[in-house]
Amino acid sequence: MNTPILKPSERLKVVDSLRGFALLAIVLLHNLEHYNLYFIPDFYPEWLQSIDKFFWDMIFFLFAGKAYATFSLLFGFSFYIQFSNARKKGIDFRGRFAWRMFLLFLFSQFHALFYNGDILLLYAVVGLVLIPVCKLSDKNVLVIAVFLLLQPYEWGRLLYTAFNPDYAITNRYVPYAILSGQVTSQGTFWGVLCSNIWTGQLYSNIWQVEAGRLFQTAGLFMLGMLLGRRRYFEKSDVSCRVWHRILKSGIVMFIPLYCLRIFVPDYIENSSGKIPYTIIIQSLSNFVFM
Numbered sequence: 001m002n003t004p005i006l007k008p009s010e011r012l013k014v015v016d017s018l019r020g021f022a023l024l025a026i027v028l029l030h031n032l033e034h035y036n037l038y039f040i041p042d043f044y045p046e047w048l049q050s051i052d053k054f055f056w057d058m059i060f061f062l063f064a065g066k067a068y069a070t071f072s073l074l075f076g077f078s079f080y081i082q083f084s085n086a087r088k089k090g091i092d093f094r095g096r097f098a099w100r101m102f103l104l105f106l107f108s109q110f111h112a113l114f115y116n117g118d119i120l121l122l123y124a125v126v127g128l129v130l131i132p133v134c135k136l137s138d139k140n141v142l143v144i145a146v147f148l149l150l151q152p153y154e155w156g157r158l159l160y161t162a163f164n165p166d167y168a169i170t171n172r173y174v175p176y177a178i179l180s181g182q183v184t185s186q187g188t189f190w191g192v193l194c195s196n197i198w199t200g201q202l203y204s205n206i207w208q209v210e211a212g213r214l215f216q217t218a219g220l221f222m223l224g225m226l227l228g229r230r231r232y233f234e235k236s237d238v239s240c241r242v243w244h245r246i247l248k249s250g251i252v253m254f255i256p257l258y259c260l261r262i263f264v265p266d267y268i269e270n271s272s273g274k275i276p277y278t279i280i281i282q283s284l285s286n287f288v289f290m
Contacts, residue, residue: 015233019074025067032056036117037184065286068119072217073290075123076224077233079130084228094131101127113193116180116200122208126217133222138229141222148219151212151283154276161273169272171210176203212279216287250288257285 032055040049079097086093101124108120133141161167180203183195208214232239261281268274 014235015074015077018070022067022070022074025063026071028059029063029067030117032059033117035115037181039185065282066290068213069216069220069287069290072123072220073224073227075127076130076221076226077228078224079127079134079221080225080228083134083225094134098128098131101125109197112201112204113196116184116196117204118201119204119208121201121205122213122217126214126221129218130221130225134225138226141226145219145222145226148215148222149284149287151215151276151280153215154212154279158273158276158280161270161276165270167272169275171207171275173203173206173210176200176206179203212283216283220287250290253288254285257281257288261285 040052044052082097083093086096104120104127105124108118108124111120112118133144136144157169161169176199180195180200183191183199187195227233230242232242261278264281265274265278268277
């Protein structure tokens with residue numbers, strides 16, 4: 001017997017529930033990080049530090065990278081919903097979407113004043129990639145998305161370090177992270193605002209680029225759009241079978257990826273080679289876990 005398709009309003013409740021779950025997990029992670037103000041009070045006894053570490057490791061294992069990935073996937077799905085609704089009315093949504101990304105950019109600047117871990121600027125910029133791909137075929141979009149999720153830039157860096165052992169990869173965000181941390185912990189309110197709008201933005205966005213999120217976010221946006229096109233958020237026999245296959249595939253793929261992530265880096269002698277390798281495996285591991 002075929003499963004009845006949900007009404008549009010009910011389908012949106014499913015997506016909103018997923019989005020709410022992702023946001024809650026992101027908030028939990030940021031709470032643990034004290035919103036980028038990392039510290040452990042000197043008066044903490046060792047037993048309490050052990051408990052803190054246990055919960056830190058557990059929450060990060062379960063949610064770090066996965067909540068962000070879920071939210072990014074649903075961003076692409078929301079684009080599809082808006083694009084599809086506008087097309088039914090004979091409206092080209094691409095120009096309006098570009099305007100909305102500009103507004104998101106402005107909001108990101110306001111948000112960054114109070115939190116130097118802002119991700120909205122990345123979304124506003126990367127979101128624009130949906131404009132040129134939104135009319136491509138499903139196959140072409142899938143190929144592009146998979147290519148981006150595989151972290152081609154990091155593969156290039158990994159191969160370059162293999163043939164050039166003296167090549168040193170440095171994390172350019174670190175100096176800005178140190179400056180931001182000093183101002184956040186010791187500065188005045190006005191000083192924090194001034195620091196966040198420049199140094200904090202450099203810290204946050206350079207880190208995101210160096211952590212592989214530039215390519216990963218674009219790929220997730222496209223996959224989310226494809227899920228909307230294929231109507232996989234509508235409850236039906238076809239969509240249920242697809243999600244069951246995705247679940248099984250994710251479990252099977254996560255096990256070797258997790259092993260590659262935990263055990264292999266110790267055998268990579270070139271410290272610079274560890275950086276792109278870790279980014280590649282960690283982003284793929286988080287993706288299949290998500």
